[in-house]
Amino acid sequence: MNFNIEKKSGDIVVGIDEVGRGTLAGPVVAVAVYIKISLWNKFIKKYPDIIMIDDSKKISKKIREKIYKILINIVPFGVGAASVKEIEEKNILQASLIAMERAYNSLKINADFVIVDGINIPKISTKVKAIKNGDNKSISIASASIIAKVIRDNLMKKLSNKYPDFFWNKNSGYGTKLHIDKIKLLGITPHHRKSFKPIIKMLE
Numbered sequence: 562m563n564f565n566i567e568k569k570s571g572d573i574v575v576g577i578d579e580v581g582r583g584t585l586a587g588p589v590v591a592v593a594v595y596i597k598i599s600l601w602n603k604f605i606k607k608y609p610d611i612i613m614i615d616d617s618k619k620i621s622k623k624i625r626e627k628i629y630k631i632l633i634n635i636v637p638f639g640v641g642a643a644s645v646k647e648i649e650e651k652n653i654l655q656a657s658l659i660a661m662e663r664a665y666n667s668l669k670i671n672a673d674f675v676i677v678d679g680i681n682i683p684k685i686s687t688k689v690k691a692i693k694n695g696d697n698k699s700i701s702i703a704s705a706s707i708i709a710k711v712i713r714d715n716l717m718k719k720l721s722n723k724y725p726d727f728f729w730n731k732n733s734g735y736g737t738k739l740h741i742d743k744i745k746l747l748g749i750t751p752h753h754r755k756s757f758k759p760i761i762k763m764l765e
Contacts, residue, residue, distance in 0.1 A: 562614060562615060562697070562698070562699070562700050562703060563700065564596075564598050564601070564699075564700055564701075566676060566692065566695075566698060566699045567596075567598060567676070567699065567700075567701055568598070570673070570674035570676060570688075570690070571672075571673030571674040571688075572673055573595065573670065573671070573672045573673045573674075574595070574672060574673065574674045574675070574676060574701065575593050575594065575595050575665060575668060575670060575672040575674075575675045575676070575701065576593070576594050576595075576596075576675075576676050576677075576695070576699050576700075576701025576702040576703075576704065576705050577591060577592065577593045577594075577661045577664055577665060577675060577676070577677040577678070577683070577702065577705055578591065578592065578617075578677070578678040578695070578696055578702050578703075578705040578706040578709055579591035579592075579657050579660050579661055579664075579678070579709060580617065580706065580709045580710045580713050581713050581733075581734070582653055582657055583735065583736075584733065584734035584735050584736070584754075585734055585735065585736045585740065585741075585744070585753060585754055585757055585759060585760060586645075586717075586720075586727065586729065586734035586740075586750070586752045586753045586754065587645070587713070587716065587717050587720065587729070587733070587734040587752055588642045588643055588644050588645060588648075588660075588713075588716070589642065589643050589648065589653065589656050589657050589660050590640065590641070590642045590660060590709050590712055590713040590716070591640070591641045591642070591657070591660035591661040591663065591664040591705075591709060592638055592639065592640055592641075592664050592705040592706075592708040592709040592712065593638060593639045593641070593661070593664040593665045593667070593668040593675075593705060594632075594636055594637070594638045594668075594701050594702075594704045594705040594708065595636065595637050595638075595668065595670050595672065595701070596636050596700065596701050596704065597636075600635075601700075604635050608631045608635070610624075610627055610628060610631060611628060611631055611632070613628060614628060614700055614703050614704055614707065615696075615697070615703055616696035616697050616703055616706055617696070617703070617706040617707045617709070617710035617711075618696075618706075618710075619697075620707075625707055625710060625711060626711055628707050629707055629708055629711040632704055632707065632708055633708065636704065637668060637670060638668065638704075638705070638708055639663075639664045639665060639666070639667030639668030639669065640663075640664055640667055640708075640709075640712060641659075641660045641661060641662065641663025641664030641665070641666070641667055642660050642663065643656035643657065643659045643660040643663075645751070645752055645753070645754055647659065648754055648756070649754065649755060649756050652756075653754075653757075654681060657679075657681075658681060658682075658683040658684070659683070661677055661683040661685075662683040662684050662685055664705075665683070665685050671687070672687050673687065673688070674687065674688045674689075674690070675687055675688065675689045675690070676689075676690050676691075676692055676695060676699055676701065676702060677689060677690070677691050677692070677695065677702070678691075678692065678694075678695035678696045678702050678705075678706065679691050679692075679693065679695070680693055713733065714733050717729040717730065717733045717734050718730045720752055724750050724752070726743055726747055727740055727743050727744070727747075727750070728740065728743070734752075736759050741759060741763075744760065744763055745763055749763075749764070
């Protein structure tokens with residue numbers, strides 16, 4: 562993975578990705594990252610593990626958390642989220658775009674260009690390009706995906722302390738068989754997305 566997309570796009574290029582679109586519980590979380598390319602080789606010499614940066618879904622939890630700890634100390638990033646209530650009211654696509662917009666605003670950097678993972682563009686006051694499978698093509702987007710994934714997983718772990726029966730500390734709110742079985746047995750919590758098909762079917 563390289564900075565080819567960033568180099569073609571401008572001097573200050575921000576990458577954005579979100580996680581949690583397909584889960585049955587919890588918010589959707591987005592992160593915006595700005596990497597100063599001229600510093601990258603210096604970062605690699607000091608933190609060689611960042612060579613393993615990739616789409617957060619492709620790397621192990623151990624490596625993801627290791628890279629996350631490095632990234633949050635070397636690159637500026639902003640975090641945005643959309644709540645379950647917003648997901649229910651606006652739909653998951655719109656909620657994801659809102660989370661991306663909030664992540665960019667939270668970063669507080671005026672970018673020349675913003676690249677986002679996917680095919681839809683959030684409302685951001687600069688040039689924006691959506692890149693399908695961007696987390697496999699851009700280090701900035703992949704870094705955003707790693708930070709977003711760890712932040713959201715940690716949030717779901719905290720929620721799991723209050724609702725231990727659903728094992729969100731392990732499934733992060735995704736529709737595993739055990740999670741679905743527990744919903745059938747115990748019903749839903751305020752953090753479950755009632756508009757999602759598996760839950761709609763269970764509530765009928």
